[in-house]
Amino acid sequence: MTDTTLERQPTLTWSDDLVMNMDTMDATHREFVDLLAATELAPEAQLLQSFTELIAHTETHFGGENQWMQDSAFGPGGCHTDEHDMILKVMREALRRGQTDNNLSLVRQLTTELAIWFDNHAKSMDAVLAMYLKEVQYDPATGIVHKPQQLPEGITAGECGVPEVQ
Ligand SMILES: [Fe+2]
């Protein structure tokens, strides 16, 4: 089997602008970026295995954020959760087609699209969530909100939780 991806670079690598200063979120996001890059560059024989690991990681990643939003009664949480669900659905469908039709190009193409999607999602929805969780002093280890209040001043939850700076 030829490896045509040897010279390629991943679409997304970790950088400081992805840091949200929330340790649990940042650690998971780092792992996601690494796993996504590994999948994007995986040789054909390992592509589906790597993509399966990425999906399992993403289920935990999204599940964690969904739980935080629920625990903290985060206003735009429904929209954020819907986006997580939609992305997981697309990933599972691409895996299914990769497994049944051996349509690896679909999985390969999706990894590139996921890199672009994640960069945007992290800097919008996840950024607003991290800011809110910090403001309300949410502890992800215990699920306790120590200082319940509204969204931080200057930030309102725009449509689907995308920040609108006033
Ligand atoms: Fe995230």
Ligand SMILES: [Fe+2]
């Ligand atoms: Fe998210």
